[in-house]
Amino acid sequence: MTPAPLISATALTRRFDERLAVDDLSLTLEAGRVLALLGPNGAGKTTTMRMLAGLLAPTSGEATVCGYPLGQRDEDNDAIRARCGVVPEAPGFYERLTARQNLRFFAGLHGLPGAEVDRRVDAELERFRLGDRGDDRVGTYSKGMKQRLSLARALLHQPQLLFLDEPTAGLDPKATSELHQLIRDLRAAGKGIVLSTHTLEEAEALADEILVIDTRLRFLGRPQDLQPQHGHELLIEYRGAWPIDLALPLGCSLIEVAPGRARVEVSDPLLDTPRLVAALVGADLPLLGVAPVRRGLRERYLELLAR
Amino acid sequence: MSRTLQALRWMLWREFLDQRQNRMLWPVYVLMPLIGAALPALLAAGSAALLSGDAPVKPEMQSMVNAVRMLAMASGIDLEVAAATVLLRVSAGYFLLMPLAIVSIAGAYAIVGEKQQRTLEPVLATPLNTNDFLLAKLVAVTLPAVLMSWIAAVLGALASVVSFWWSSGLLVWPDKFYWAAVIVLAPEIGAMTALVCLRVSARMQDPQAANQITAMILVPALLIVFSLIGPALITRFDLLIGACCVGLALTWSLFRWVRRGFNREEILCRWR
Numbered sequence: 001m002t003p004a005p006l007i008s009a010t011a012l013t014r015r016f017d018e019r020l021a022v023d024d025l026s027l028t029l030e031a032g033r034v035l036a037l038l039g040p041n042g043a044g045k046t047t048t049m050r051m052l053a054g055l056l057a058p059t060s061g062e063a064t065v066c067g068y069p070l071g072q073r074d075e076d077n078d079a080i081r082a083r084c085g086v087v088p089e090a091p092g093f094y095e096r097l098t099a100r101q102n103l104r105f106f107a108g109l110h111g112l113p114g115a116e117v118d119r120r121v122d123a124e125l126e127r128f129r130l131g132d133r134g135d136d137r138v139g140t141y142s143k144g145m146k147q148r149l150s151l152a153r154a155l156l157h158q159p160q161l162l163f164l165d166e167p168t169a170g171l172d173p174k175a176t177s178e179l180h181q182l183i184r185d186l187r188a189a190g191k192g193i194v195l196s197t198h199t200l201e202e203a204e205a206l207a208d209e210i211l212v213i214d215t216r217l218r219f220l221g222r223p224q225d226l227q228p229q230h231g232h233e234l235l236i237e238y239r240g241a242w243p244i245d246l247a248l249p250l251g252c253s254l255i256e257v258a259p260g261r262a263r264v265e266v267s268d269p270l271l272d273t274p275r276l277v278a279a280l281v282g283a284d285l286p287l288l289g290v291a292p293v294r295r296g297l298r299e300r301y302l303e304l305l306a307r
Numbered sequence: 308m309s310r311t312l313q314a315l316r317w318m319l320w321r322e323f324l325d326q327r328q329n330r331m332l333w334p335v336y337v338l339m340p341l342i343g344a345a346l347p348a349l350l351a352a353g354s355a356a357l358l359s360g361d362a363p364v365k366p367e368m369q370s371m372v373n374a375v376r377m378l379a380m381a382s383g384i385d386l387e388v389a390a391a392t393v394l395l396r397v398s399a400g401y402f403l404l405m406p407l408a409i410v411s412i413a414g415a416y417a418i419v420g421e422k423q424q425r426t427l428e429p430v431l432a433t434p435l436n437t438n439d440f441l442l443a444k445l446v447a448v449t450l451p452a453v454l455m456s457w458i459a460a461v462l463g464a465l466a467s468v469v470s471f472w473w474s475s476g477l478l479v480w481p482d483k484f485y486w487a488a489v490i491v492l493a494p495e496i497g498a499m500t501a502l503v504c505l506r507v508s509a510r511m512q513d514p515q516a517a518n519q520i521t522a523m524i525l526v527p528a529l530l531i532v533f534s535l536i537g538p539a540l541i542t543r544f545d546l547l548i549g550a551c552c553v554g555l556a557l558t559w560s561l562f563r564w565v566r567r568g569f570n571r572e573e574i575l576c577r578w579r
Binding site for chain 2: 016047050053055056057074078079081082084086088090091092093094095096097101104105106108109110111150153
């Protein structure tokens with residue numbers, strides 16, 4: 001039997017007074033999968049995460065998170081929050097308290113029994129290489145350390161589902177790489193992860209699915225599905241001048257010519273590429289290479305948002 | 308331990324740790340109890356002045372002089388002892404102001420402080436429900452002020468006994484009016500102040516503004532109430548008990564009002 005998805009949402013909508021923050025959003029997420037939320041600032045990523053984490057009630061729509069219906073009943077929302085870990089955009093710690101005191105507090109609020117609190121706090125501090133600074137006030141921590149501490153806090157109660165809101169913002173490359181590895185490890189351990197990010201490469205590298213949102217859903221699918229669905233480009237490198245009077249075969253159209261390189265769009269790469277090469281050779285153009293242009297995630301993403 | 312009690316325990320633990328480190332609170336936490344401990348002794352020592360001479364009694368003192376005479380007549384005690392007793396009852400008023408002053412400062416930080424540190428979202432992301440959150444805040448803000456008031460009142464009572472015995476050779480203990488006001492009314496005023504603070508604090512973005520608005524609401528209200536019923540409260544015990552009951556009902560109603568006004572979603576989303 002297929003296990004029930006951790007998140008199953010249908011037509012989630014959230015309004016703030018007259019402003020529509022999220023409109024008609026449907027998605028599912030299974031255990032051991034990473035869903036990346038992409039979208040410009042104010043697109044509704046944080047609102048979506050807050051709704052799914054039981055922090056905000058949707059204005060309309062339905063969702064089940066970790067087996068509990070999301071909505072108006074406080075008991076269900078409490079149960080959802082008990083099974084989710086949240087890394088908010090701003091880490092948010094009691095700066096006058098030490099890291100250990102902060103973690104003990106949040107472990108206590110999550111209902112961990114007394115003896116378990118210290119064990120889990122020590123384990124998370126060690127996991128995030130903060131053990132030797134655990135008794136320092138959080139106010140003395142760097143941004144990267146606070147971000148690591150925020151992750152430690154989110155994992156204290158061993159949640160089934162994690163919401164990471166721009167977790168690598170402000171981290172140095174080493175810390176970012178460590179965090180990426182942690183996300184992979186957590187996914188391998190069967191956690192479901194919802195990751196909000198502005199870094200397209202991060203989404204492509206980590207996510208099993210990408211959701212592009214700009215109030216409404218713009219795209220939901222695998223990262224490789226974000227590649228162009230229509231039209232293909234070839235990059236032609238050559239010596240000399242481009243033959244101006246060259247008639248390109250049917251299905252090929254010239255996009256751009258620059259010294260030594262031209263870009264041509266073909267309708268069907270398998271059929272049109274040999275025809276194009278034959279035409280270029282026939283026109284005595286000294287060819288150096290013909291290669292497909294892989295349009296980047298960024299262009300596709302901007303194209304989706306521009307629709 | 309029930310979930311609510313456990314949440315309360317951790318919230319209180321954290322609040323006390325944080326308050327202990329908050330230097331803004333220390334001057335108030337130290338100065339007010341010190342003044343409170345000294346005040347009854349000063350008043351008891353000055354009781355002779357209340358009765359001395361033939362100088363005309365000022366109108367605002369008339370009710371106190373009447374209370375002294377009534378007490379002396381009703382209890383068959385010495386006028387001097389009656390004067391000291393009534394002045395001690397009056398000094399209990401300070402222990403009603405103490406929680407108000409301390410709580411209005413600590414309470415102003417209660418929610419705004421969380422907003423400033425951006426800790427509200429992580430706290431609200433735990434399974435802690437709104438009632439537990441507000442109850443913990445209420446207790447955490449009120450309890451230190453009440454404990455300090457009680458300690459200061461006990462020290463003040465002891466000092467007044469010594470002071471009066473020193474000046475007149477008579478032993479005068481604070482009576483039931485003093486203790487009822489300190490033990491019951493002071494926590495109620497502390498709790499009511501804390502609740503108004505929480506409601507104001509939830510809608511503010513600056514602790515000082517929250518503190519000032521709370522004071523603007525509470526100080527005139529309490530001044531009006533005490534100027535109207537204060538003189539009666541030092542002479543009629545049934546009225547004092549009635550005031551305690553009304554205080555309890557008001558505290559409960561205020562808690563419900565704060566609970567209704569605490570919209571965690573609004574607080575999360577409107578704070579940037």
